[in-house]
Amino acid sequence: MNLPTVSAPVRCVVVVIAMEEEARPFIEKHGLKKHQEPGPFVSGSPMVAYSGQINSCTDDNQSHLRVHLVWNGRDQKYKVNNVATTAAAVATYASIAAFHPDLVVSAGTAGGFGELGGNIGDVYASTKCVYHNRRIPEGETGDLEEYGFGHYRSPPISALASAIGIKQGVVSTSDSLECTASDLQLMRSEGAVVKEMEAAACAWVCQSLRVPFIALKSITDIVDAGRPTEKEFYANLHSASSALQGKLTHMLQLLGQQPLSRWATGTVSSSLVATALEGRSTLSGEASLSGKTKLHQLPSPIGAAPSSRRGLRLELALLALSLACNGLALLRRRGR
C-alpha cells in the first residue's frame, strides 16, 4: 500500500466540517472568504468552501499556510447540516479534487468516554479512525470484516499534540448520534476514545488518494455518563466549537510550511507544553489572516532547537509557570 507523504512541507490544508456551528468560529477568527457561485465543486453541490491563510510560527521566517475550510452545507429538503459519512466523504473527495491539499483535517465535535478519561471540552487528534457500524462478517479471510472497521491511520504527531495541548486516540465513526449495545461493543474492542459521525469516511477517501489525514474532535458529551446525548450535545456545541477553533488554529500555526514528519515524536508531558503554549499565545497575540498581529518567538516543536536564546528563556519561564499552575490545580482537585 502506498502511504501518504508526510515528509513534504505542509503548504495547503483542507479542513472538512459538517456543521455550520462548528465551522463559524474558525471562519470568523481568520476572516476566511466564501467562494462565490460557481464554486470549486460540481454545480449544485451543497458544500460551501471558504479560503484564506494562516501565518505560521515555527521559525523566524514568517510564512503562511493556505487553508480551505469546506462546510458540508445544508440538505436541500430538510435544511439541516449535512452531517454523517455520506456528505463527509463527498466533501473530502471534492475538496481534494479542487484544492490538492498536503493535509486534510476532519474537524468537529464528538462524544467522549468518562471511563477513558474524556471530559467535555477536551480536544482529541486521531491516531487512527475506525467505523463502529460497518459489520461485514466474512468467514474466509476476515478481510472484508476488517475493511468494514477501516483502521485508517493518521500520521504520528505526538509532538504536535503535546505542543497544542490536545489528547490523542482512536476516533470511531457511525452515522448515528446515539449508539446501540453492538456499537458500544465495537468501539470498546477497537479502543475508541472518541465517537463521532464523519472522520472515518474522510479518512478512507484520504487513504485512497494518499493525502495525510487527521481528525480533530472537541468533546460535547460523555457517551458513558448515562445522560441523553442529544441534550448534552446541543448544550455544549457552542463552547466545544470555540475550543475546536482555538486548537485548530494553533495546530495550523505550528504546522505551516513544516513537514508532518517533524512532529512524529515528543517526550515532554502534553499538559505542560500545552499550558505553556496557550499562555504564550495569549501573551504574544494570535495569527490572523490580515497579518497585522503575528506570533513571535513561539517555541519550536519538541525535540527541535528553539529558534533563539531569548525564545529558550521564555519557554523555560512559561514551563515553570505552568508547572506551578498545574500543581495548584491538582491540589484543588484533590481537596474536593
Place this chain on the structure above:
Amino acid sequence: MNLPTVSAPVRCVVVVIAMEEEARPFIEKHGLKKHQEPGPFVSGSPMVAYSGQINSCTDDNQSHLRVHLVWNGRDQKYKVNNVATTAAAVATYASIAAFHPDLVVSAGTAGGFGELGGNIGDVYASTKCVYHNRRIPEGETGDLEEYGFGHYRSPPISALASAIGIKQGVVSTSDSLECTASDLQLMRSEGAVVKEMEAAACAWVCQSLRVPFIALKSITDIVDAGRPTEKEFYANLHSASSALQGKLTHMLQLLGQQPLSRWATGTVSSSLVATALEGRSTLSGEASLSGKTKLHQLPSPIGAAPSSRRGLRLELALLALSLACNGLALLRRRGR
C-alpha cells in the same frame, strides 16, 4: 427543493456498482471498454470506469444510449471490493463530475423479505431509498431525524418496471451485511422491501446534484428466512448478478433517448408485460455494443402506440401466450 429533470431524453447513464462480481456480466455483455490511466477521476482514485453504448429499442429509429459503468474498485489495504456507502457516495459524485449523466443507476445485489413477497432472483427498482442505520434523534423539529432516514425518491417508472418484469419498492441501506433488531425495526417502519449497502448514499448525491436516480437490486438472500445472510449471499451472488445484467440491459434498451417521464405510469399487469417482453427478447435477439444484433419491433411502453401493425399482432400473441403460462403457473402453485 429543485427536483431532477425527468422530461429530458436519457442520452447518458452512469451505472454505479460496488462489487466486481456484480459488474462483470454487464461489462462483458456489452463489451464496455475500461478507461486507462489517467482515468476520469482524481489521481489514485480506486474507482474503475468502463464505457460503451447500448442500442435503444423504443422506436423505429435505432438510436443509442451512452453508458458508463463505474465499479467502486478495491480497497488499497484489504484488496476487497469497496462496498458500503462511503465508496458509493464518492463514486457517484466523481462519476457525475466526469460524465454529466441524465440518469444514475445504483445496480447490485441485495437482501429481500420473504414475508413481503421477496424471492431469490427477484429484481427490484427503487420507489425511494432510505437509510436504516442513521439514527439522529432531534426533539425540536424532527428534521434531523428525517434527514437521517433520507427519503430519496426515484422518479415514477411503473410502466418501465412492468415492461422489464421487475418489482418496485422501498430500498433500505446500511453499511452492514447483517442487521440488528433496531435496523429491522427501522426497515419495517419505512416499508422497505430491499436491504442493501449503497443505494441511499448514491441517491443523496444524486438528489443534491439534481440527477434522476434509480436503484436496481437483485435479490441474493432472504433477510427474514432465518438463514445466515453471508452464506446465502455468496451462494447466489453469481446468478443474481447475471439476472441483474439482464434486467439492467433491458431497462437501458427501453430507456434509450426517451424521457423518464414517458414511463411514469402503467396500467397493465407487470408480470404479463414482463413475460411478453422477455419472450420477445429471446425471439428477436438482444442489443449489443457492436450493433450487429438488434432488437426490432419491440413494443412501445405502456400507453404509447405500438410502432407497427405487425408489432401489435406479435405483442397480442405474446400476451395471450404469457396469460396461458401464468394461468398454468398459478394452478400449479395452488395445487402444492
